[in-house]
Amino acid sequence: AQSVAQPEDQVNVAEGNPLTVKCTYSVSGNPYLFWYVQYPNRGLQFLLKYITGDNLVKGSYGFEAEFNKSQTSFHLKKPSALVSDSALYFCAVRAYNQGGKLIFGQGTELSVKP
Amino acid sequence: DGGITQSPKYLFRKEGQNVTLSCEQNLNHDAMYWYRQDPGQGLRLIYYSQIVNDFQKGDIAEGYSVSREKKESFPLTVTSAQKNPTAFYLCASDSQRTALSQPQHFGDGTRLSIL
Numbered sequence: 469a470q471s472v473a474q475p476e477d478q479v480n481v482a483e484g485n486p487l488t489v490k491c492t493y494s495v496s497g498n499p500y501l502f503w504y505v506q507y508p509n510r511g512l513q514f515l516l517k518y519i520t521g522d523n524l525v526k527g528s529y530g531f532e533a534e535f536n537k538s539q540t541s542f543h544l545k546k547p548s549a550l551v552s553d554s555a556l557y558f559c560a561v562r563a564y565n566q567g568g569k570l571i572f573g574q575g576t577e578l579s580v581k582p
Numbered sequence: 583d584g585g586i587t588q589s590p591k592y593l594f595r596k597e598g599q600n601v602t603l604s605c606e607q608n609l610n611h612d613a614m615y616w617y618r619q620d621p622g623q624g625l626r627l628i629y630y631s632q633i634v635n636d637f638q639k640g641d642i643a644e645g646y647s648v649s650r651e652k653k654e655s656f657p658l659t660v661t662s663a664q665k666n667p668t669a670f671y672l673c674a675s676d677s678q679r680t681a682l683s684q685p686q687h688f689g690d691g692t693r694l695s696i697l
Contacts, residue, residue: 477622502685511586511672511688512625519683558624568613568632568682569640574624 470495470563474573481549481580489544489576491559500562501542502570503533505555512558518542529553549580584609588673588689594697595660595667603658603692605673612677614656615686618642619670628671631656660694668695 471494481487493499500519504512516527523535533544542559559573586607595601607614613632617625627640631650645664650656656675660667670693674686 500683504685504688509670509691509693511588511690512674512686514685514687517683517685562682569615569627569630570686572625574622 470561470571472559472561472571472573474557474559474576476576477574478577478579481578483551483580483582484548487544487546487549487553487578487580489557489559489578491542491544491573493540493542493559493561495561495563499542501533501535502560502562503527503531503542503544504558504560506558506575507555515544515557549578551580551582554578554580586673586675586687586689588671588692590692591690593692593694595694596697598662600659600661601667601694603660603671603673603694605656605658605689606654607656607673607675607687607689608654609675609687610653610677611675611687612653613675614650615674615676616640616646616648616656616658617672617674619672619691625672628658670694 473492502517503515506512515531516525518525518535526532531546557576560570589604615630616628626642628646629648631637637650647659670691672691673689676686677684
């Protein structure tokens with residue numbers, strides 16, 4: 469079965485420090501992977517995606533993600549965290565042999581303190 | 583600008599009442615989705631539609647109904663059979679029929695509560 473796991477419910481980081489939000493996946497075939505961010509009482513905003521090619525993907529607001537096929541991981545990273553990065557982050561995989569539905573992880577709450 | 587509009591932003595349901603959540607998109611997307619979000623549970627798929635006049639149940643369809651009479655619109659009805667409707671409901675759309683690599687776009691949600 470296709471699945472996505474975000475092993476940390478919450479990640480706490482000091483402003484200016486690097487941040488990592490973890491994601492692992494299980495999918496048949498080549499994965500289409502996505503990261504989204506959600507601010508309180510808002511919808512999800514697309515950050516970045518991995519389709520094929522370079523394992524380091526750059527996205528919006530200075531975020532990037534590293535795809536590792538052998539570890540089936542797609543961790544979200546940012547070199548220097550901002551307080552405004554505090555939000556809920558979701559990893560998702562496209563299950564293209566299940567009608568193309570997106571399967572989401574449980575979400576990770578990122579808290580960046582000044 | 584193109585996007586997805588959900589209304590209302592807040593909705594209250596009385597016991598035994600059906601309520602309908604609106605979702606409209608002007609992105610010319612074929613596929614539309616409804617998700618339910620509860621704290622600590624991520625997003626769960628309620629229904630989705632890949633084309634007009636066709637839709638499929640997601641993982642938690644019981645107590646909900648949808649229609650897809652127009653490409654732009656995908657309303658969700660929360661029926662009285664849904665005993666725990668309090669949640670944040672998100673509508674999304676994408677062009678996955680033609681491009682699986684494209685992300686889903688989301689509306690800003692409707693928060694439904696029981697009176």
